[in-house]
Amino acid sequence: MTTRTAPITGELLRLKEEIHQYALDYGLDFYPVVFEVCDYDTINILAAQGGFPSRYPHWRFGMEYDQLSKSYAYGLQKIYEMVINTDPCYAYLLKANHMVDQKIVMAHVYGHADFFKNNMWFKSTDRAMMDVMANHGTKVRRYMERYGQDKVEEFIDRVLSLENLLDINVLFETPEVQRSRQSKEAQFKEQFFHDDDDDDRSSHLKSFMRSKLFNPVTKEEKPELDDAPVVKPKPSYISPRDIMMYLIEHAPLKEWQADILGILREEAYYFLPQRMTKIMNEGWASYWHSTIMTKNALKSSEIIEFSDKHAGVMAMSRKQINPYKIGIEMMRDVEYRWDTGKFGKEYNECTDMHARENWNTGAGLGREKIFEVRRSHNDVTFIDEYFTPEFCERMQLFTYKYNARTGRFEIDTRDFEAIKAKLLMSLTNFGQPVIEVESGNFANRGELHLVHQHQGVDLDMGYASDTLRNIQAIWSRPVNLTTIQEGKEVTFVHDGKEMKPLK
Amino acid sequence: MDHPIKRDHQRFRNIVKGKIRDNLRKYVSNGEMPLPKGDGSYKIPMPSIETPRFKFGDQSQGGTGQGDGQQGDPVDGQEGEGQPGQGEAGEGEGNKELEVELSLEELASILGEELELPNIEPKGKKTMQSTTDKYSSIGTVGPDSLKHFKRSYKEALKRQVAMGNYDPSNPIIIPIKSDMRFRSSTQKVEFENSAVVIYMMDVSGSMGDEQKEIVRTESFWINLWLKSQYKDIEIRYIIHDATAKEVDENTFFRTRESGGTLISSAFKLCREIIQADYNPAEWNIYPFHFSDGDNWSTDDTKLCLDILENDILPASNVFCYGQVESRYGSGQFYKDLVGHYKEDHDKVILSKIKNKEAILDSIKDFLGRGK
Numbered sequence: 021m022t023t024r025t026a027p028i029t030g031e032l033l034r035l036k037e038e039i040h041q042y043a044l045d046y047g048l049d050f051y052p053v054v055f056e057v058c059d060y061d062t063i064n065i066l067a068a069q070g071g072f073p074s075r076y077p078h079w080r081f082g083m084e085y086d087q088l089s090k091s092y093a094y095g096l097q098k099i100y101e102m103v104i105n106t107d108p109c110y111a112y113l114l115k116a117n118h119m120v121d122q123k124i125v126m127a128h129v130y131g132h133a134d135f136f137k138n139n140m141w142f143k144s145t146d147r148a149m150m151d152v153m154a155n156h157g158t159k160v161r162r163y164m165e166r167y168g169q170d171k172v173e174e175f176i177d178r179v180l181s182l183e184n185l186l187d188i189n190v191l192f193e194t195p196e197v198q199r200s201r202q203s204k205e206a207q208f209k210e211q212f213f214h215d216d217d218d219d220d221r222s223s224h225l226k227s228f229m230r231s232k233l234f235n236p237v238t239k240e241e242k243p244e245l246d247d248a249p250v251v252k253p254k255p256s257y258i259s260p261r262d263i264m265m266y267l268i269e270h271a272p273l274k275e276w277q278a279d280i281l282g283i284l285r286e287e288a289y290y291f292l293p294q295r296m297t298k299i300m301n302e303g304w305a306s307y308w309h310s311t312i313m314t315k316n317a318l319k320s321s322e323i324i325e326f327s328d329k330h331a332g333v334m335a336m337s338r339k340q341i342n343p344y345k346i347g348i349e350m351m352r353d354v355e356y357r358w359d360t361g362k363f364g365k366e367y368n369e370c371t372d373m374h375a376r377e378n379w380n381t382g383a384g385l386g387r388e389k390i391f392e393v394r395r396s397h398n399d400v401t402f403i404d405e406y407f408t409p410e411f412c413e414r415m416q417l418f419t420y421k422y423n424a425r426t427g428r429f430e431i432d433t434r435d436f437e438a439i440k441a442k443l444l445m446s447l448t449n450f451g452q453p454v455i456e457v458e459s460g461n462f463a464n465r466g467e468l469h470l471v472h473q474h475q476g477v478d479l480d481m482g483y484a485s486d487t488l489r490n491i492q493a494i495w496s497r498p499v500n501l502t503t504i505q506e507g508k509e510v511t512f513v514h515d516g517k518e519m520k521p522l523k
Numbered sequence: 524m525d526h527p528i529k530r531d532h533q534r535f536r537n538i539v540k541g542k543i544r545d546n547l548r549k550y551v552s553n554g555e556m557p558l559p560k561g562d563g564s565y566k567i568p569m570p571s572i573e574t575p576r577f578k579f580g581d582q583s584q585g586g587t588g589q590g591d592g593q594q595g596d597p598v599d600g601q602e603g604e605g606q607p608g609q610g611e612a613g614e615g616e617g618n619k620e621l622e623v624e625l626s627l628e629e630l631a632s633i634l635g636e637e638l639e640l641p642n643i644e645p646k647g648k649k650t651m652q653s654t655t656d657k658y659s660s661i662g663t664v665g666p667d668s669l670k671h672f673k674r675s676y677k678e679a680l681k682r683q684v685a686m687g688n689y690d691p692s693n694p695i696i697i698p699i700k701s702d703m704r705f706r707s708s709t710q711k712v713e714f715e716n717s718a719v720v721i722y723m724m725d726v727s728g729s730m731g732d733e734q735k736e737i738v739r740t741e742s743f744w745i746n747l748w749l750k751s752q753y754k755d756i757e758i759r760y761i762i763h764d765a766t767a768k769e770v771d772e773n774t775f776f777r778t779r780e781s782g783g784t785l786i787s788s789a790f791k792l793c794r795e796i797i798q799a800d801y802n803p804a805e806w807n808i809y810p811f812h813f814s815d816g817d818n819w820s821t822d823d824t825k826l827c828l829d830i831l832e833n834d835i836l837p838a839s840n841v842f843c844y845g846q847v848e849s850r851y852g853s854g855q856f857y858k859d860l861v862g863h864y865k866e867d868h869d870k871v872i873l874s875k876i877k878n879k880e881a882i883l884d885s886i887k888d889f890l891g892r893g894k
Binding site: 024065068069074077078079080081082083085086087090170173174177180181182183184185336337338339340341342345415416417418419420421422426428429430431432433434439442443446452453455472477478479480481482483484486487489490 | 526532535574579
């Protein structure tokens with residue numbers, strides 16, 4: 021990679037220093053940002069790999085790369101910038117960008133860097149992820165050499181099937197929870213482990229080793245299903261939603277399998293905060309590129325180009341909301357409300373529309389407020405707390421749904437409550453269904469039992485069936501799923517061959 | 524060394540093509556083959572593999588959007604364009620189909636790339652004369668649009684200096700008519716390989732609209748590819764039921780005849796066309812025959828095989844037979860051809876086209892040999 025990216029020099033370096041200073045003056049707080057320039061192919065590669073120069077070998081990155089390259093080649097899409105959440109924070113600029121673009125991107129990147137460092141959902145992310153990812157790559161490559169590429173890749177494919185079954189609370193353990201979890205873990209280790217002598221192994225690997233000791237099934241040849249020992253329910257300190265961890269601890273995995281599961285879990289949790297704060301993160305970064313550019317960095321000759329680029333990023337779509345647009349507008353709205361004092365009991369209880377509209381106590385708390393917001397919220401709480409009817413109307417939001425009679429999507433309503441509910445619904449649990457492990461010994465047969473916490477929308481059973489097949493392959497005993505279909509509670513069981521309703 | 528992602532990329536391509544990891548096949552979507560839509564834009568195929576995950580069903584749940592409109596107004600308009608500009612990678616899911624405007628050459632190169640088609644090695648001498656105009660010299664007459672400003676200016680400058688009315692402190696040059704210079708062309712004669720495609724289609728009662736649509740799409744792509752390989756190409760169309768006739772392109776795709784099927788009638792006409800107009804020593808000849816595999820009688824099939832064996836095959840580069848599946852067709856002709864030529868005959872390429880999705884594979888069958 022060293023030859024593919026280069027540190028910035030000359031004019032860019034001068035610009036960087038200028039914008040860096042503006043960012044500091046506004047009170048943004050970030051880890052050092054390292055800017056590098058690269059060509060479009062390199063930025064496509066980086067983007068395909070989630071921003072990292074080195075990942076484990078897998079076709080999914082090839083697929084992303086394929087699609088990005090094609091979109092770029094046909095002039096449909098262009099990535100201006102990549103920034104990753106590490107310390108120091110790496111940001112990549114596209115060599116071919118205009119100077120104005122580079123300025124926007126730099127200001128934008130400082131916004132992201134500040135968000136990464138200060139938003140509480142990012143608190144537990146590993147800032148040395150660049151190295152961790154590279155190590156993961158090395159490990160997976162080694163497993164592939166030893167066990168065969170197809171075999172390892174197939175296992176990865178299966179695990180990727182549950183990559184979205186994460187517990188957001190794992191990101192945000194309070195110190196007490198963490199301590200109690202650690203002490204329980206320690207107790208466990210004392211009970212089952214006496215070997216602390218193999219310290220040359222990474223702690224990572226060691227923690228996954230346990231699964232092997234728990235389950236004596238993992239000898240080379242697979243035992244007949246009938247002989248498989250029933251997995252005993254164990255006191256679990258694992259969150260029922262942290263399904264990958266549950267499998268690491270309880271499924272009969274080989275050492276390399278447990279390790280890979282751990283690797284993928286770690287990476288999934290690393291990216292989770294970004295999935296949970298898309299609107300806020302982009303809104304915050306856009307707010308700052310807009311502020312820094314229009315107030316400080318922009319030359320008068322660059323205004324048209326800046327406006328054009330900015331408008332392009334903010335473009336609204338009738339079919340989905342643009343997180344950049346909603347994000348920046350909500351940040352500005354919060355700033356405005358707290359500047360004019362449009363908050364609190366008195367304002368909320370005021371029923372005089374005229375008075376409300378012209379409300380201005382001169383509070384001037386806006387800037388301070390949005391810094392607080394960026395520290396303590398994620399998209400769900402952000403929308404829940406600061407999404408107002410006035411804002412909703414100004415943004416011309418609506419919900420739409422499919423009309424079977426006309427065969428098209430139609431505007432359903434512009435009702436504030438309905439829109440807010442729909443937005444929150446699509447953001448809850450980062451837009452993924454909530455699946456919990458109920459038991460590892462369902463019906464006393466050592467079967468896995470998963471429960472879908474139904475929140476109004478049914479699962480796609482076609483996908484569910486294939487997902488269950490993949491989980492079954494990891495668990496090695498039948499896997500059950502309880503969910504609600506068309507208002508009725510149903511349980512399906514997948515035995516590795518097919519999924520059927522449980523009688 | 525190249526970046527390791529190129530290996531991931533290659534692996535992905537191989538999975539999509541079904542060469543490795545057969546168990547992923549059901550999750551592969553090839554992306555639709557771009558169809559001409561008449562407005563110059565095409566969909567670029569974007570193959571992808573979808574990992575199964577728990578996800579919400581019911582596409583009708585809709586979503587949230589922004590913009591004008593009353594309740595009940597359609598939200599459509601342009602979809603799937605995504606947001607331009609900045610973004611973190613990898614999180615967006617959505618419609619990966621791309622619609623772009625492309626020239627036919629670009630389209631042909633995509634086709635070649637997607638299907639890994641080899642370039643065709645033409646046979647025969649380069650006999651087709653084609654003249655091209657090359658603007659390689661300068662003349663004193665010509666239309667204004669070909670005026671060579673620099674040369675004209677220089678002429679005027681020379682003239683003024685020679686006449687002594689050039690003033691270096693006030694260098695105004697005024698060209699007059701005799702100063703003007705124009706780009707002029709010389710004709711060049713080039714010899715090209717010549718090719719002819721002869722399409723034969725069964726239009727008997729059993730070939731429905733769907734079958735014709737398949738033939739139409741397939742021949743569009745075959746033409747596209749052959750045109751990218753040969754500079755000048757002639758295309759002849761034959762339709763047949765119990766009798767055959769030569770028609771123009773429009774008729775070829777639109778007619779719906781009915782009645783019985785005598786494939787030999789088309790083969791006879793094809794033979795006549797070749798003998799009358801195309802000397803096999805000079806032409807690359809590509810006869811394509813599409814039908815649903817029904818023929819009137821085994822005698823007629825025998826006659827077909829005779830014509831094919833003795834007249835058409837020796838003259839052609841390859842003979843391609845595409846069998847479109849239809850509700851009424853028996854598919855017998857394919858079996859007869861297989862019985863006679865086997866599936867890997869050097870000059871006879873057979874392909875079954877089950878449905879629209881199979882068009883790509885079939886094109887690859889036909890053109891994948893580079894003949």
